Amino acid sequence: MSKINRRSFLSSSAKAVAGLSMLPFATKAGIFSKDLFFDISLAQWSLNKGFRNGELDPLDFAKIAKEEYGIQAIEYVSQLFADKADAAYIKELKKRADDHGVRSVLIMVDREGNLGDTKKKERKKAVENHYKWVEAAKELGCHSIRVNAAGHGTAEEVKKAAIDGLGSLTEFADKHDINVIVENHGGYSSIGTWLAEVMEGVDHARCGTLPDFGNFRINKTERYDMYKGVKELMPYAKGVSAKAYNFDEQGNSVEIDFKRMLQIVKDAGYTGYVGIEYEGSKLSEKEGIMATKKLLEKVGSQLS
Structure with a gap:
């Protein structure tokens, strides 16, 4: 299969309609929050303590998202069930999600090199x-796997290697109609321009990218401007991660200005x-x- 470059893809309206799930801003499976310009999904990492200590079962993730949080779209984290993720387990995950009417959006993949x-x-x-995570994402009905562009060396050396590695993986994923999206996740990847x-x-x-509101720590002493970084990554975004830590008495994020962030997201289309x-x-x-969901709904409704 010949390489589909980003520019030619986006310039062709016929291809855009035929390949809706491939567009950076066309990943919706239905309007769950009717008055927002985006849909809300739940990243499994938000419950990582419960999954890691055995209090929660990964097979119940879809049920938990819908019944406890009223969220109908989920983002899996590979490391929370990697030791179980054979073909039968992935099929059961899909069945559980389908049974609850929950959309599987993506798999965040870590610890694979x-x-x-x-x-x-x-x-x-x-x-x-x-490769196995691309195949799992296809089985689950996800649109993407989230990966990391990590490496050791100079910025130019790692950039060259990352282009090659991501390019090779993307060619494989393309055959399965799956996107490969990179998160700003420390190191060079937290430099928006890089x-x-x-x-x-x-x-x-x-x-494409998965801009994360909070992951702009380059190293122990350097941080990249989070708003600048998200703006630089949004033209390539096929997902967005709303990182939240602490909240004030009004329910606003202490560390991150959600209104400013979501305005950047909206301005990108x-x-x-x-x-x-x-x-x-x-x-x-x-x-x-629940606090993050409430904040997203509040700010999103103000911007819609």
């Missing part, structure tokens, strides 16, 4: 390690899913998820 590894052999292995250049280098309609990813410690996971 560095796609920006400057060593060709290790990079190739990392690419191949992600990750944007990687996207331009890959130049494939199936390769995005109308897909915004995933709740609560990582605070002052509220319980359930309280934090």
Whole structure:
């Protein structure tokens, strides 16, 4: 299959209609929040403590999202069930989601090697390690897998390696109608301009970004401007992650200006899913998820 570059894809309206799920802003499976310009999904990481200590069963994730939080779209995290994820388990996950009328949006994939590894052999292995997650995403009905563009070396060395690694994985994913999306997740990937250049280098309609509101820590001493970073990544976005930590008495995020962030998201023409990813410690996971959902609904309605 020949490479579909991002520019030619977006310039063709016929292809755009035929390939709706491939567009950065066309990932909706229905309007769940009718007065918002986006739909709300729940990232499994928001409940990582419960899943990791065995209090919660990953197979019940769809049920939990719908019945406890009123959310009908979910984002899986591979490391929370990787040791169980054979074909039968993935089919059961799909059945549970279908039974509850919940949309499986994406799988966040970690711990499968560095796609920006400057060593060709290790990079190739990392690419191949992600194949099973592409296939799982296809089975679940997701539109994407979320990956990391990590590597060791200079910015230019890792960029070159990441373009190659992501490009190879995207070619495989394209055959399964799955997108490969990169999150700003520390290191060079938290530099908006760097990750944007990687996207331009890959130049494939199936390769995009998952801008996260809070993951702009480059290293122990450096942080990238979060608003600048999200703005730089939105042209390639096929998903958005609404990171939240703490809330004030009015229910606003202490660390992140959600109104400013969501305005950036809206200005980019995005109308897909915004995933709740609560990582605070002052509220319980359930309280934090509900506080984030309430804030998204409040701010989203103001901007719609």
